Amino acid sequence: MKIKVGVSNRHVHLTKEVYFGLFGKSELEKDRDLDQPGQFASTSYVTIKKGDRELEKVRVLGPFRDYNQVEISQTDAYKLKVNPPVRDSGDLEGSESITLIGPNGSVDLSSGLILARRHIHITPEDMKKYGFEGLKKVAVLIKGEKGGIIDNIYFKVLDIASLTLHLDTDEGNAFNLKSGDEVILIKSLEDENETTK
Amino acid sequence: MKIKVGVSNRHVHLTKEVYFGLFGKSELEKDRDLDQPGQFASTSYVTIKKGDRELEKVRVLGPFRDYNQVEISQTDAYKLKVNPPVRDSGDLEGSESITLIGPNGSVDLSSGLILARRHIHITPEDMKKYGFEGLKKVAVLIKGEKGGIIDNIYFKVLDIASLTLHLDTDEGNAFNLKSGDEVILIKSLEDENETTK
Numbered sequence: 001m002k003i004k005v006g007v008s009n010r011h012v013h014l015t016k017e018v019y020f021g022l023f024g025k026s027e028l029e030k031d032r033d034l035d036q037p038g039q040f041a042s043t044s045y046v047t048i049k050k051g052d053r054e055l056e057k058v059r060v061l062g063p064f065r066d067y068n069q070v071e072i073s074q075t076d077a078y079k080l081k082v083n084p085p086v087r088d089s090g091d092l093e094g095s096e097s098i099t100l101i102g103p104n105g106s107v108d109l110s111s112g113l114i115l116a117r118r119h120i121h122i123t124p125e126d127m128k129k130y131g132f133e134g135l136k137k138v139a140v141l142i143k144g145e146k147g148g149i150i151d152n153i154y155f156k157v158l159d160i161a162s163l164t165l166h167l168d169t170d171e172g173n174a175f176n177l178k179s180g181d182e183v184i185l186i187k188s189l190e191d192e193n194e195t196t197k
Numbered sequence: 198m199k200i201k202v203g204v205s206n207r208h209v210h211l212t213k214e215v216y217f218g219l220f221g222k223s224e225l226e227k228d229r230d231l232d233q234p235g236q237f238a239s240t241s242y243v244t245i246k247k248g249d250r251e252l253e254k255v256r257v258l259g260p261f262r263d264y265n266q267v268e269i270s271q272t273d274a275y276k277l278k279v280n281p282p283v284r285d286s287g288d289l290e291g292s293e294s295i296t297l298i299g300p301n302g303s304v305d306l307s308s309g310l311i312l313a314r315r316h317i318h319i320t321p322e323d324m325k326k327y328g329f330e331g332l333k334k335v336a337v338l339i340k341g342e343k344g345g346i347i348d349n350i351y352f353k354v355l356d357i358a359s360l361t362l363h364l365d366t367d368e369g370n371a372f373n374l375k376s377g378d379e380v381i382l383i384k385s386l387e388d389e390n391e392t393t394k
Contacts (some may be wrong), residue, residue: 075370117342144349145349146283147349147386147387148336152345173270173271174367174372189346
């Protein structure tokens with residue numbers, strides 16, 4: 001079975017309150033829709049800063065969330081000289097601190113900087129339809145000169161989802177994958193699948 | 198069997214003549230030894246430029262070669278808005294053009310910009326010792342959360358070699374590998390192995 005890829009560049013998710021502190025306004029303007037229903041790239045960008053290192057023009061995604069989260073790649077992590085953990089969205093306890101800088105002010109987050117865990121957006125209906133029920137994670141096979149297998153891809157089961165594998169730019173670029181490309185779903189290489197509740 | 202990894206950041210190999218044009222001198226100064234015998238990182242850096250895009254502080258490696266070659270990652274390629282082919286060292290016909298800028302001048306190369314093909318440095322003796330004779334390529338297995346398989350790794354058989362798998366920074370970062378880490382050699386996923394002559 002094939003699955004569509006979405007490669008995520010570094011980005012931030014913000015609460016309405018933190019966005020107001022950074023931008024002095026309370027509404028996000030949509031630039032374009034993302035692959036997941038309701039999610040969008042906004043027209044707002046922040047600078048993220050750690051010590052004397054910073055990355056400019058990091059996109060704010062919408063809509064607002066109830067947590068503040070900055071997702072970067074390992075390449076970005078080396079640039080910022082920081083070592084963020086691999087995490088699911090919203091699982092931020094003990095993750096790295098980071099400073100956000102907007103046109104109207106800056107905010108120090110005591111946690112929120114992560115590398116995104118490889119994941120597939122999928123509905124409960126598709127989990128059943130494709131026979132994935134009971135599976136916690138899978139792998140994907142990429143063909144061609146820059147081919148290989150990306151393992152430990154977890155299912156993110158949500159009622160509203162468009163079936164897509166989300167990778168970061170390091171993972172995409174290592175295998176020369178672009179958003180919209182298709183890869184082949186296979187069993188995880190690690191025999192650790194547990195039954196989901 | 199395990200093999201040591203070397204992650205290569207973007208770098209250039211130059212002829213003595215081109216180095217002279219860029220730096221106005223004829224000798225490379227060694228900064229530190231690299232993993233392959235006789236190869237070293239010099240104290241010289243160039244800027245590489247394509248149209249209005251450029252990357253600064255790209256290291257010149259030594260010793261001089263009889264060709265000029267610039268090796269970048271796919272991440273770098275996006276920054277430069279260029280689409281270089283995946284090539285072995287020295288196989289530069291039809292590769293991308295690039296401009297090099299040094300403190301003493303600049304040089305336009307009509308070809309030479311590549312993505313390095315994944316490869317293992319190995320001696321003929323080690324090819325025999327480990328039973329690789331007749332194999333053209335292999336794959337490696339990486340364990341752990343950021344694990345998977347990197348396929349299509351070609352043997353670069355040289356009389357003087359230290360057994361090492363060379364990856365670029367995208368490949369290293371996608372799997373959270375650093376120089377000196379060890380990975381597990383396995384058969385290539387693609388059944389295309391031909392007998393080498």
